[in-house]
Amino acid sequence: MSKQIKVGIVGGAGYTGGELIRLLVHHPYVAVSFIHSRSNAGKPVYAVHEDLVGETDWQFTGDLSQDVDVVFLCVGHGEAKKFLTENPFDARVKIIDLSQDFRLTSNATLGDRQFVYGLPELNREAIRQANNIANPGCFATAIQLGLLPLAKAGLLQNVYTTGITGSTGAGQSLSATSHFSWRANNIQAYKTLNHQHLNEIGESLLQLQPAGQIDVSFVPWRGDFTRGIFISSQLDLDLPATEVTSLYKNFFDGHPFTTVSDQPIFLKQAVNTNKCIIQLEKVGSKLVVHSIIDNLLKGASGQAVQNMNLLFGLDERAGLKLKANYF
Known part of the structure; x- marks a missing residue:
């Protein structure tokens, strides 16, 4: 690709904004035009995201520009719709929203903008044709990737899911349950x-299994670590383990970031990557689907970059060839 994509970032001082900057600073096809933050305007980016010292001399700005190809919205839930209403961008500018404001069909339209749900393993072709993307939630990404193959086969009824997430899932603003003294050993x-x-x-x-009622009962947990999500979903299924494994591997064939492992999985395999790794355990008539992601990458900013790559006809892996920290 000869022409670089001009990118704007709104809400660049938070966790998802910081992760997005870390990905885009080395993306081969991106030129960052502005990083918007009202509270940090004029400061260098590394003054907030201190690990970026020596990586870039970009600065936060309080100004917006129409001279961009795509804008990432890394603002709080309920703020994205308000921001776009108060700061409309030209229709040619694509929007990728990381909040939950446009994820549901009932909320997916704002004026002339129609948002497509940005889970590539579900909607890759629709994403390629879209102008506006509603980036999925972190828990939603991990749970859905664990269940989509079964939905496509029409095999879902009652699902019992537990999932544990790191403290970064709560955002950067300090709260009682994100404070170190509360989280540690808890x-x-x-x-x-x-x-x-x-x-x-x-x-x-329901998009894949429109017939029949699907009931997902979900209990989330706050964990004693900073990043990552580990999901376990349990359901009744009479299919042999070999058939279930084939079902999953066939579904995710050609999707570069989702892998079905034949061995027990653990969180460090996915943290600091854009991967989702799935493990299947069949015990009698019960199936347990384990799925792991990094909540800030595949669960947020990494998936947003994956969606950008698809919007602009790039290899969806561009800028996302990341390494897990094993130790």
Whole structure:
């Protein structure tokens, strides 16, 4: 690709904004035009994201520019729609929103902008044709990737899911449950059976399995670590283990970031990468699907870059060939 993609970032001071900057600073086909932050305007990016010292001399700005090809919205839930309403971009500018504002079909339209749900393993061809992307949630990504092959085969009914996430999933603003003194040597269930990602999960599963009722019961956990998500979903399934494995490997064939492992998986395999790694365990008539991702990468900024690559006709792996930290 000869022409570089001109990128704007709104909300560049938070966790997802920082991860996005770390990915784009070395992306071979990207030129960052602006990184917007009202509270940090005029500061160098490395003053907030201190690990970027020596990587870039980019600065935060309080100004917006129309001279971009795509804008990433890394603002809080409920803020993206408000921001776009108050700061409309030209229709030719593509939008990738990392909040939950446009993920559901009922909320996917803003004026002339129609948002496509940006889970490449589900909607890759639609993403390639889209102008606006609603980036999936982190828990939603890990749970859906563990269940989509079964939905396509029409095999889902009652699913019981647990998942544990690191403290970065709560955002950068300090709260009682993200403080080190609370998190260390501690776990807690929260939003039991009522997590906000359940709605988008339900829509995606029904997209592949429109017939029959699917009930996903989800208990999320706060974990004693900074990043990563480990999901375990349990359901009744009479298919032999070999057939289930084939079902999964066939579904994800050609999707470069999702892998079905024949060995037990653990979180460090996915952290600091854009991977989702899945392990299947069959015990009698029960199937347990384990799936792991990095909540800030495949669960947020990495998937957003993957979507950008698809929007602009690039190899979806561009800028995302990352290495896990094994030790």
